[in-house]
Amino acid sequence: xxxxxxxxxxxxxxEAVSQMMEADPDVFCAGEDIGAFGGVxxxxxxxxxxxxxxxxxxxxxxxxxxxxxxVGASVTGLRPIxxxxxxxxxCVAFDQIVNQAAKLKYMFxxxxxxxxxxxxxxxxxxxxxxxHSQSLEALLCHIPGLKVVMPSNPYDMKGLMISCIKExxxxxxIKHKRLLGMSAPVPTEAYGIPLGKGNIIRPGKDVxxxxxxxxxxxxxxxxxxxxxxxxxxxxxxPRTLQPLDTDLIVDSAKKTNRVVxxxxxxxxxxxxxxxxxxxxxxxxxxxxxxxxxxxxPFSPVPFSPALESxxxxxxxxxxxxxxxxxxxx
Amino acid sequence: xxxxxxxxxxxxxxxxxxxxFEEAAGRLAESxxxxxxxxxxVGEEAVASGVCGALNDDDHITSTxxxxxxxxxxxxxxxxxxxxxxxxxTGYCKGKGGSMHISDTSLxxxxxxxxxxAGSPIAVGAAFANKYRGKGQVAVAFFGDxxxxxxxxxxxxxxxxxxHLPIVFACENNEYGEFTPRDKTMAITDVVDRAAGYGxxxxxxxxxxxxxxxxxxxxxVERARQGxxxxxxxxxxxxxxxxxxxxxxxxxxxxxxxxxxxxxxDPIFTxxxxxxxxxxxxxxxxxxxxxxxxxDIETAIQFAEDSPYPTPDQIMVxxxxxMTGAN
Amino acid sequence: MSIVxxxxxxxxxxxxxxxxxxxxxxxxxxKVGIVRRAIVAAFESGATKVLLMxxxxxxxxxxxxxxxxxxxxxxxxxxxxxxxxxxxxxxxxKEQVGAVIALGGDGTSRDxxxxxxxxxxxAISTGTNNVYPSAIDGTxxxxxxxxxxxxxxxxxxxxxxxxxxxxxxEDGDKSIDDLALVDLAFINSMFTGARAVRDPNTVxxxxxxxxxxxxxxxxSIAGRIHPVGRWDACGVFVRLGEGGRKVxxxxxxxSFITMEIAEVRPLELGEEITMTGKTILAFDxxxxxxxxxxxxxxxxxxASGPLLIDVEKxxxxxxxxxxxxxxxxxxxxxxxxxxxxxx
Numbered sequence: 001x002x003x004x005x006x007x008x009x010x011x012x013x014x015e016a017v018s019q020m021m022e023a024d025p026d027v028f029c030a031g032e033d034i035g036a037f038g039g040v041x042x043x044x045x046x047x048x049x050x051x052x053x054x055x056x057x058x059x060x061x062x063x064x065x066x067x068x069x070x071v072g073a074s075v076t077g078l079r080p081i082x083x084x085x086x087x088x089x090x091c092v093a094f095d096q097i098v099n100q101a102a103k104l105k106y107m108f109x110x111x112x113x114x115x116x117x118x119x120x121x122x123x124x125x126x127x128x129x130x131x132h133s134q135s136l137e138a139l140l141c142h143i144p145g146l147k148v149v150m151p152s153n154p155y156d157m158k159g160l161m162i163s164c165i166k167e168x169x170x171x172x173x174i175k176h177k178r179l180l181g182m183s184a185p186v187p188t189e190a191y192g193i194p195l196g197k198g199n200i201i202r203p204g205k206d207v208x209x210x211x212x213x214x215x216x217x218x219x220x221x222x223x224x225x226x227x228x229x230x231x232x233x234x235x236x237x238p239r240t241l242q243p244l245d246t247d248l249i250v251d252s253a254k255k256t257n258r259v260v261x262x263x264x265x266x267x268x269x270x271x272x273x274x275x276x277x278x279x280x281x282x283x284x285x286x287x288x289x290x291x292x293x294x295x296x297p298f299s300p301v302p303f304s305p306a307l308e309s310x311x312x313x314x315x316x317x318x319x320x321x322x323x324x325x326x327x328x329x
Numbered sequence: 330x331x332x333x334x335x336x337x338x339x340x341x342x343x344x345x346x347x348x349x350f351e352e353a354a355g356r357l358a359e360s361x362x363x364x365x366x367x368x369x370x371v372g373e374e375a376v377a378s379g380v381c382g383a384l385n386d387d388d389h390i391t392s393t394x395x396x397x398x399x400x401x402x403x404x405x406x407x408x409x410x411x412x413x414x415x416x417x418x419t420g421y422c423k424g425k426g427g428s429m430h431i432s433d434t435s436l437x438x439x440x441x442x443x444x445x446x447a448g449s450p451i452a453v454g455a456a457f458a459n460k461y462r463g464k465g466q467v468a469v470a471f472f473g474d475x476x477x478x479x480x481x482x483x484x485x486x487x488x489x490x491x492x493h494l495p496i497v498f499a500c501e502n503n504e505y506g507e508f509t510p511r512d513k514t515m516a517i518t519d520v521v522d523r524a525a526g527y528g529x530x531x532x533x534x535x536x537x538x539x540x541x542x543x544x545x546x547x548x549x550v551e552r553a554r555q556g557x558x559x560x561x562x563x564x565x566x567x568x569x570x571x572x573x574x575x576x577x578x579x580x581x582x583x584x585x586x587x588x589x590x591x592x593x594x595d596p597i598f599t600x601x602x603x604x605x606x607x608x609x610x611x612x613x614x615x616x617x618x619x620x621x622x623x624x625d626i627e628t629a630i631q632f633a634e635d636s637p638y639p640t641p642d643q644i645m646v647x648x649x650x651x652m653t654g655a656n
Numbered sequence: 657m658s659i660v661x662x663x664x665x666x667x668x669x670x671x672x673x674x675x676x677x678x679x680x681x682x683x684x685x686x687k688v689g690i691v692r693r694a695i696v697a698a699f700e701s702g703a704t705k706v707l708l709m710x711x712x713x714x715x716x717x718x719x720x721x722x723x724x725x726x727x728x729x730x731x732x733x734x735x736x737x738x739x740x741x742x743x744x745x746x747x748x749x750k751e752q753v754g755a756v757i758a759l760g761g762d763g764t765s766r767d768x769x770x771x772x773x774x775x776x777x778x779a780i781s782t783g784t785n786n787v788y789p790s791a792i793d794g795t796x797x798x799x800x801x802x803x804x805x806x807x808x809x810x811x812x813x814x815x816x817x818x819x820x821x822x823x824x825x826e827d828g829d830k831s832i833d834d835l836a837l838v839d840l841a842f843i844n845s846m847f848t849g850a851r852a853v854r855d856p857n858t859v860x861x862x863x864x865x866x867x868x869x870x871x872x873x874x875x876s877i878a879g880r881i882h883p884v885g886r887w888d889a890c891g892v893f894v895r896l897g898e899g900g901r902k903v904x905x906x907x908x909x910x911s912f913i914t915m916e917i918a919e920v921r922p923l924e925l926g927e928e929i930t931m932t933g934k935t936i937l938a939f940d941x942x943x944x945x946x947x948x949x950x951x952x953x954x955x956x957x958x959a960s961g962p963l964l965i966d967v968e969k970x971x972x973x974x975x976x977x978x979x980x981x982x983x984x985x986x987x988x989x990x991x992x993x994x995x996x997x998x999x
Binding site for chain 3: 330332337512517518519521522524525530531532533534535538540541543544545548549552560562603606607609
Binding site for chain 1: 420450487492651
């Protein structure tokens, strides 16, 4: 098979899971509708047919017990992938994620290893309203003990998912719902992308755009438009949000002296605030302008397309953010 | 069923170890030598001992905030337990967990738990792994009556039954959820009335009688081991001390008379009387056992007191596996 | 006064046998429903007062909630044990209750018989091995109890003296009198443990007042080789051991094992059996009383048990007497409905 074989983001996820299940008999998947149905977004399609009901388990709609299943199974030696259908549902399972999965190792003085991956689907753009559209990654990144990844393209998806499964810590893989159909070349072999390592999507010299998941793609569109105006953007996709590749971001900030952080989540208290803060602590003297944050307004995600299209940041809002930052002298 | 004298002494020893550990911990707490919270298991010894006496070393248990008894019954080491209660670096959790997170995964004890009800979903996961490996291991979820009013318990019970897992739900019904009597918080009296709703059998046993608990536990564990699926045991029991600590704090929530009635049914002393009546043991045997285990406790206290506290550089250790802390 | 007394054992139907056999769980909700139906039917059929046994689960209170009528929860201290049933039965006797409804298994009826040996009794099964009590709905039981309590139907027509096993234990300085309604068993065990007799190898002997092949539990051992009916004027003694017939026995519901029978013989009423040696006595299927090696147990089957009320016969007589007619209902319920101040 040639190296330019294309897979969608959803297929890349599926292939990562499939290859790791082939490689390691301790890997199994459990979640709502992931078996015969293949998951509501099709990300688990065909896996039960391939690996059987023992390894691809349909669970009750019980988010606490689904994550608990992962905690108990991982601490006793398996390598679970447990799926929460929508990211919003992490709230239902938050005790098991925050107080159990993230902390067991520490509370037990190291006498526990939890090689589990929680997979879920975040982000808006489907008119799924306030309980099925959120970007809650900041909540997870705030919890010591968890690792959090949010890939922006099929290649990263496969590599990061493989690394999540191999990781000996609890990780949360957040799939962006609007990227599921995105198609791009993905190598057939199993490869990993190290957690905690960001990616310079586009090198540039005038301004740094830090953006992840869907916003990284919006940043690419924005950068093209800005290039026509003579603004050369460097786009950094951290890919992993916890641990965050602060060095990569800070180095870029030192080079371009201007930074815009774009996130789909509400702006207040988001990951952008953490990134901005790290930059001002570590590169204050290099900055020619305050770090700008692009994010959603401080409201729940609205339902109507007429509202949601204004609510979610996009290339236009990034362009505007960059222009504002460039205007500072 | 094995009721050999060796088995009787084994169950007895587990109970006495719990009693002595807990009473020592209580005394240390009263003299302000233990930081943090302390939920003592005294009075409920027959439950942990009767159940863990039916388990193999590679079976798993999850526990509650009242978890010392479960670890002792599963074979926990006094020295490391006492050191952990004092927050020392030689403790089971290297001083990072304390009373509410005491654990020993090598003994299959997957942690006491500060969150009421949170142990049951974890036991479901352990049971899943046990079924997955197919080596006949089982998992036991210890939980209190109060935790059956929490969603996590219901999710765990339902999922365990839906997936037909090798698990035993072992309820310690001590009639109080913290300081509030059970009948203020549940419209039913017997937790096992809920079992049928998930599709598993549930039985009630006298939680002050280690043999009664053990009989049911052996059957439930064997059922799970043979692929018979989940079951629930409700042991009617009582905590002799307070929800937290030793003395009654603040307002009284139980009558002296009620406590006295339950203390008459002390699981250790009634069992000792029965063993003597059965000609299995003499009072002198028991005196020796208590003396030996008391010495172990004294050794443990000394070990813990002599042990160093963890150094501040340990704060960032074991947040992650093969990584010392976030960015 | 036409008083119906109701006893409900909250602990019945929940023991270890649900783990090891297909015995079913009897929830508190099920029991509350039966009691509630019995209360309503008792008032409907002429009872002027219903006395309820209090219990730790507050089943009686829940059952009576919102029912108009003279319902009294007898004031007895609660232990949460079988002594609550015994105390309530004794109290019913003092209060001149006309008919008692008892919900539970064989053990519950036994406790009623201890508290009130001559109780006019409708025993409803909510236990595990139900030999003595029967599956009767609360609606029918309440009505029959009321017809008996009001005297509309005479006990001499529908009541029948049941049997019991009378037991005396002399053990050192202890002298204990006790009884079973179905069977007394000698168990080779050190502990009462989970109570139910489950291990066939521990059963040494059984003295049964009732032993029908249609029963489950210890009495079914004799029932399958030497049946003795509820109304037969005799009992049966069985000694387990090698050398005799091997019989398949449902020691618990839906669970069959082979038992080897060394000796079986009928017992005349009053004929005494004496057993010595260390044992645990099981009354109506539950390990209860340890006896030391020096202990002597004497037991006999007598026709001195509670007066069991034939529910169907009672209701037939009531029907023949047109007691279900609207007019009769008015008559039988006048106490209840015309003097509300009595409540």
